[in-house]
Amino acid sequence: MTKNQLAPALLDKLESFLSNYSFGEEPNELYEPIRYILKLGGKRIRPLLSLLSYGLFQDDPEKILSQAAAVEVFHNFTLMHDDIMDQAPLRRGKETVHEKWNPNVAILSGDVMLVKAYELLLPTPSNLLTSVIQAFNQTAAEVCEGQQLDMNFEVRADVTEDEYLNMIRLKTAVLLGFALKLGAMLGQASEEDQKHLYNFGVSIGIGFQLKDDLLDVFADQSKFGKQVGGDIISNKKTFLLIKALELARNEDAETLNHWLKVEEFDPKEKVKEVKTLYEKIGVRKLAEEKMNEFFDAGFSQLEKIQKVNESYYQGLYDIAQALVHREK
């Protein structure tokens, strides 16, 4: 199997596993939202990382489809609950669960999704189950910590770069790390390799989020899925804004604070002005450097692995490269 066929073939199997899995039937309000949010799609990067990671060490990745699906189900549980908290009307262009049904349904259906994630981990051999669930518990708690920090940061003006990097590590990156570690644990990789893969995931995860921050401001609108400048319009505390608040001096600081405070404005003008400011203050460059630093750190972890199956190594490398070079 060449590197180009590996990921699509695994994704097909995963998709078919997810759509055939019996999450439950009655009451319908509890289980239908699970199928709904999973059908909204997404790139399925996390379970793919688990399958590829396992494939580095063993030849039969379809054996861990259930555990890989657990990671995707957990991820979608966090989306369902985050959307309530963020009062988001849309997810992947479709109504969010709390909009389509109501917030109570989204709370309870999300709760069951978290239970289902544990259910999907259960086919793990019993000698590995304790450590798999332990690692999952730690990650799950950290993801919640990241979400709480993110909400706390919304109402704080003095968030530091380190605090921000720690928040995105928790909210986004550790789950990529866990996805890779899970595959390695199930594939009976050495502790060393498990650690390298975990660190690879965390580093590219942080790079991934910094890329997100950059794309939201500097993406090519013809290629980008969302409205470019959305974060600027909503004053979202991204790496760019945090660094700009730290580094802006004199009239730059005044201009930035004006745009943060003004309540009635032309969105296009605000985006244009703040974007110009980000370039001028140099925070675009700083964000790009920081992002590349994390991506490089990730790749150097990947290189350390005692790999068995070269094609799976290539598959992981390709995914990470796609994250580095994505334009949407």
Place this chain on the structure above:
Amino acid sequence: MTKNQLAPALLDKLESFLSNYSFGEEPNELYEPIRYILKLGGKRIRPLLSLLSYGLFQDDPEKILSQAAAVEVFHNFTLMHDDIMDQAPLRRGKETVHEKWNPNVAILSGDVMLVKAYELLLPTPSNLLTSVIQAFNQTAAEVCEGQQLDMNFEVRADVTEDEYLNMIRLKTAVLLGFALKLGAMLGQASEEDQKHLYNFGVSIGIGFQLKDDLLDVFADQSKFGKQVGGDIISNKKTFLLIKALELARNEDAETLNHWLKVEEFDPKEKVKEVKTLYEKIGVRKLAEEKMNEFFDAGFSQLEKIQKVNESYYQGLYDIAQALVHREK
């Protein structure tokens, strides 16, 4: 140890386990609500059932304090999320988490509590862990199903007795059953005894909820903790109301429907009139008979157990008797 000292001694150990357990620290908004809700108290019946059930078969119940605590933490997670859904201002006379903090904190802190319940199950020997978590997953999903059905029933006028009994089985009773089964599983009881203890818990759990419905209307106000008649005032669909709707004829049906529809009323008058109607239609007697049926079924399951430690058997018997005879 006599039967009177057994439960208090176990409860002391459990309480000290719960207050010493490190749920987490940062961010504070995530972990403080966990300690807060656990400190509100409660009778800790569920973990006590686990400890006593284990004690039937093994001599060292303090070995499973962590797993018993898991049941209590799970129960409190459901209270935290149910209180958001029910918009309840108070829990055990104190502010609910979503009132004291906000709904987002209650959602996220509840999510972490569910993760912590799994964490507390982890000290289970690995040869038992898969089946313990499998049983827990099933129960957790069923409790969510019960809560969703309860919410669905609020807006339905045609709920049947069987539907109601199924709802309270899921929402309340299966967790008592699981608590007992968990102790039995960890205590290496036979499959038969695990089943008897589970069924004992489910039956007394349903009896417990029917007792709740009865006490809310017919309790002695000087002994009852809450306002007697609260369910009548809010038109809560209890066993009594469901049976009354089914059985009331002619002017009784008219009177009942009047009190269900009228929006401005004297609470005392409504409680008095509906209460009289419940006696007249005979639904008080029906509820008492149904409750006793479930309690009796429970005790007959308990009697079937191949018990080892008589004092623990007596402890379980005493708890169930206390549930039968409680006046608040």
